[in-house]
Amino acid sequence: MNIAIIGLGLMGGSAAIDLKKRGFAGKIIGVDNNKLHAETALHVGIVDEIATLDEAIRQSDLIMVAVPVDSALKLIPKILDRIKGQAITDMCSTKEMICRLVKYHPKRKNYVAAHPMAGTEFSGPWAAMSGLFDGKAVIFCDAEESDIRALATVRRMYETLNMRITFMDSTNHDRHVAYVSHISHISSFALALTVLDQERSQKHIFDLASGGFDSTVRLAKSSAEMWSPIFEQNAENVVQVLETYINKLKNFKDAISEGDRARMDDLINKSNKIKKILK
């Protein structure tokens, strides 16, 4: 089948590579406002051709929206207006606002709200890679609002990407990702700011980077273009999680400043329980 991919960055580009390689996609038609991204994607063979949005919709059986969530909010209703019977899906990290926005659209059933939980801290078609999605989870939101055919197409697409499919309503989805993804990014951004503020000598940061800092700060390389709109759209959940997180940090601060070893041990032992959940 022909697939239109709108947004040729890390996510759209990586999907394009594996959907083609694994025989799911016939022709891949790319759309990107950023001319350099579009030309690069064509040049390195991520897409078969570059087209306008209308041309891409006309030619495709499946439309994948892989742009930041603020652009997706504008784009998805516009695409729904124009499609005939094709399935459309997106890869955005927040789902509640999009689902609310299209709830009463006459072609709502053609849209499958999905969130593939994969990524790296890099962006653009240069970051696209085979295998990005393998073994990770994809969450289908409010799936009862999509028709069976659209759902089956998008499902086969994610199965081709070797993802584990989970179903959740969009409100629960946004609350959960605030905990397990959005907060991790804020934690990393704030950590980077803390160290950059204090460590004037970059030499020292480099020399001392072996101490665990590199893994906790990795996500701080992620772009504002992608993440500010996520925080904006998931503000209520993210602020609530941030409050809990700040309170936990204050617990540590109090225990340490009071030299309360038993309380430090207790906090660390409790946090170690995460071992049982993550491998």
Place this chain on the structure above:
Amino acid sequence: MNIAIIGLGLMGGSAAIDLKKRGFAGKIIGVDNNKLHAETALHVGIVDEIATLDEAIRQSDLIMVAVPVDSALKLIPKILDRIKGQAITDMCSTKEMICRLVKYHPKRKNYVAAHPMAGTEFSGPWAAMSGLFDGKAVIFCDAEESDIRALATVRRMYETLNMRITFMDSTNHDRHVAYVSHISHISSFALALTVLDQERSQKHIFDLASGGFDSTVRLAKSSAEMWSPIFEQNAENVVQVLETYINKLKNFKDAISEGDRARMDDLINKSNKIKKILK
């Protein structure tokens, strides 16, 4: 040369493996209060024999202390009392208090304060591995207090472990590691606590763990036995860094709850500067 390694966990065990394999160590004599650790280390061949502390000191040319910092504070002066002319070094993550404690010890010159910046979130002889130290930094503190022979021996040992040697005074060392190592661990512990508090359904945590959470929370598997004493000994620096970190998080919280996109962008763009420093 014969090396006594006191503490047969991740750090001491990993050093033993490579020092033997790479021909630096003749016999490795292990000492550990924990009988299971000692027997395991002997059984899997990390050490050549297990001995009492006195026996190990008597037989060795170099003594490596690889125990949590609270035990090291008690152990290092005791070993200095008993050695003849051997070099002694340790692997602890805080250095100021130890250096202050032995400053006027008659055999201070035999002691080389060093901090190899390497590790994983695992512990015990089971976690010991070849290559743990390769390419990482080791910080020698207050090196002018050590004599040339002891320094040369410990230096050759860390060169065998393929570490980059950096020199720093112990006060600066403790301030720097608060920023680039200790805060990362607290950030991770607090993140784990936040998620564990809220996500009752462990199924969801697992499914959603693809979103960056796994890398930021990795360090939360680290043990209280090792980390509480570090926070205790580096309390002043750690509390100061925690205050800065909490303030940065509050900046994010304010920007997000006010929907201030420009401020979110600004915070993220500034934090992205960490890219220039870390690879």
